[in-house]
Amino acid sequence: MAELGSLVSKVRSKNAGPFWLTVDVFCDDAATYERVRAGLQDAAVARLFGVDLQLLKRFDIPSLNVVKFSVPRPVVQGTRADRDMHGAGWACLLEEMEIA
Amino acid sequence: MTRVLVPTGALGLGYDRKALDLGVANRPDIIAVDGGSTDSGPSYLGRGVSKYSRASTKAEWRELMVARAAAGVPLVIGTAGTCGADSAVDWLFDITREIAQETGQRVKVATLKSGQAAASVKSALAAGRIRPLSAAPEISDAVIDACSNIVALAGAEQIAAALATGADIVIAGRTTDTAIIAALPLVRGDNPGGAWHGAKVGECGALATTHPNSGVIQIDFDAKGFTVEPMAPEAAATPYTVSAHMLYENSDPFILYEPGGHLDVTGSDYRALDGRRVRVEGSVWVPGRYTVKLEGARIAGYQTVGLAVIRDRRYVRHAAEWAADVKARVTEKIITRMGLAAEDFTVELRLIGMDATLGGLENRRDLPVEVGVLGILTCPTPEAAAEAGKMLNPYLLHHPLTEDEPMPTFAFPFSPAEMQRGALYEFCLNHVMELDDPMAAFTLETHEVGHG
Numbered sequence: 001m002a003e004l005g006s007l008v009s010k011v012r013s014k015n016a017g018p019f020w021l022t023v024d025v026f027c028d029d030a031a032t033y034e035r036v037r038a039g040l041q042d043a044a045v046a047r048l049f050g051v052d053l054q055l056l057k058r059f060d061i062p063s064l065n066v067v068k069f070s071v072p073r074p075v076v077q078g079t080r081a082d083r084d085m086h087g088a089g090w091a092c093l094l095e096e097m098e099i100a
Numbered sequence: 101m102t103r104v105l106v107p108t109g110a111l112g113l114g115y116d117r118k119a120l121d122l123g124v125a126n127r128p129d130i131i132a133v134d135g136g137s138t139d140s141g142p143s144y145l146g147r148g149v150s151k152y153s154r155a156s157t158k159a160e161w162r163e164l165m166v167a168r169a170a171a172g173v174p175l176v177i178g179t180a181g182t183c184g185a186d187s188a189v190d191w192l193f194d195i196t197r198e199i200a201q202e203t204g205q206r207v208k209v210a211t212l213k214s215g216q217a218a219a220s221v222k223s224a225l226a227a228g229r230i231r232p233l234s235a236a237p238e239i240s241d242a243v244i245d246a247c248s249n250i251v252a253l254a255g256a257e258q259i260a261a262a263l264a265t266g267a268d269i270v271i272a273g274r275t276t277d278t279a280i281i282a283a284l285p286l287v288r289g290d291n292p293g294g295a296w297h298g299a300k301v302g303e304c305g306a307l308a309t310t311h312p313n314s315g316v317i318q319i320d321f322d323a324k325g326f327t328v329e330p331m332a333p334e335a336a337a338t339p340y341t342v343s344a345h346m347l348y349e350n351s352d353p354f355i356l357y358e359p360g361g362h363l364d365v366t367g368s369d370y371r372a373l374d375g376r377r378v379r380v381e382g383s384v385w386v387p388g389r390y391t392v393k394l395e396g397a398r399i400a401g402y403q404t405v406g407l408a409v410i411r412d413r414r415y416v417r418h419a420a421e422w423a424a425d426v427k428a429r430v431t432e433k434i435i436t437r438m439g440l441a442a443e444d445f446t447v448e449l450r451l452i453g454m455d456a457t458l459g460g461l462e463n464r465r466d467l468p469v470e471v472g473v474l475g476i477l478t479c480p481t482p483e484a485a486a487e488a489g490k491m492l493n494p495y496l497l498h499h500p501l502t503e504d505e506p507m508p509t510f511a512f513p514f515s516p517a518e519m520q521r522g523a524l525y526e527f528c529l530n531h532v533m534e535l536d537d538p539m540a541a542f543t544l545e546t547h548e549v550g551h552g
Binding site for chain 2: 014015016017018019020022024026048049050057059061063064066068070072073076077078079080083084085086088089092093096
């Protein structure tokens with residue numbers, strides 16, 4: 001097991017409009033990408049983000065060595081309960097996730 | 101072939117001045133720059149104001165106006181003043197007029213306004229011409245009436261109409277990020293898939309290169325695709341930086357919806373022409389029904405925030421239960437002394453250093469050196485929010501963990517410790533509106549400004 005952030009070159013999270021969040025995991029090479037792709041389980045990621053598994057969109061992009069997740073924001077950007085206007089903190093959650 | 105020069109990802113963000121000169125020397129057909137997005141939250145649209153300072157905006161806009169005059173080509177800005185509301189277009193138009201006077205330019209300015217009257221949005225809703233996008237909130241006539249600003253995102257057609265007036269400068273309200281770049285290549289018959297894809301690559305300036313802060317990027321569009329080249333000599337576009345840009349702020353990295361269709365880059369081919377230029381072909385534009393996206397913001401209450409910092413080790417250890425107790429006591433006091441109903445206001449204490457960013461999703465429990473306590477009071481009126489803030493104040497300063505201990509004092513960074521935040525806005529539209537005529541929801545005007 002290893003923290004995802006220790007394996008990959010960058011994890012970035014950002015709003016995709018006020019109603020969606022998107023998180024990109026950038027790997028340096030194909031071997032890391034393959035490990036990360038296999039190690040990131042959709043159910044675990046949905047749980048980590050507190051969203052319904054059915055709403056999790058995932059894109060495995062071997063040409064970029066990138067795994068991308070998009071989810072509807074649990075709290076719409078800028079509403080009373082929103083803590084993170086630009087969705088910055090979600091990358092940290094994924095970076096600190098342990099994967100096989 | 102159409103050459104588009106993009107000076108920066110957003111006016112007010114800055115760019116490499118020398119790179120701009122290099123771009124102008126390359127004889128672009130148009131200079132296009134984005135002025136905003138929803139990224140900074142609903143307050144800007146709600147109030148119809150810019151996020152960036154007037155002085156910064158004016159300084160950069162002046163340089164672009166001078167560059168435009170030197171190049172002798174149109175300068176177009178989309179989503180003027182961060183939010184693209186009509187008042188933000190007027191704001192930038194005023195700045196433009198000042199600069200024209202100060203620099204002795206005489207220019208024709210086209211303003212394209214995207215603001216929507218509530219009445220027309222309600223009649224479109226009644227006619228079944230408004231559809232929700234994924235994760236859209238429920239809407240009704242009441243929600244539409246409550247919006248302080250509603251804008252429609254203009255596409256390439258409306259920008260093309262503005263350019264067709266022969267304007268030297270186009271100040272557009274809310275547009276899609278890409279429309280200002282794609283419009284001229286589309287008018288001139290360049291490949292439509294390439295036009296939209298190249299526009300997406302260029303919309304954040306040099307973000308799709310190795311040196312994002314250099315800002316300036318040049319895109320050449322033609323019958324088959326497009327070529328990207330950053331203007332700062334040290335910056336490079338690579339097949340990786342260019343193709344990876346489709347990931348950015350995009351929930352689907354292969355599809356991009358625009359008014360009148362969508363872009364599909366699934367089959368795009370990215371090829372390095374040399375160490376710093378990338379050629380892209382194979383992007384496909386799929387025409388569809390003509391719709392424009394709507395954005396709206398309304399007031400959802402008024403806020404006062406208070407900030408205290410807890411350094412005492414025992415209080416840091418018990419910060420969560422301390423905050424829960426403060427919240428309960430302040431809530432009770434607001435109900436009994438101010439007469440507000442429990443459902444009309446909220447008291448929230450976010451513990452900075454513990455879980456202020458992630459809330460319930462936080463899974464680390466490390467003990468910090470100190471904890472910032474951010475008290476947030478949201479009330480129906482500004483007066484009630486101010487009053488509630490004063491009720492929170494003594495608790496943030498002195499509230500003890502237990503009844504039988506000496507009164508503690510926490511660090512206040514300011515006097516007073518509470519701050520009026522004014523209105524809390526929220527986005528309340530994530531919908532598209534069908535249009536038979538792309539110009540039907542937009543207002544185009546031309547003005548002659550300056551002298552000389």
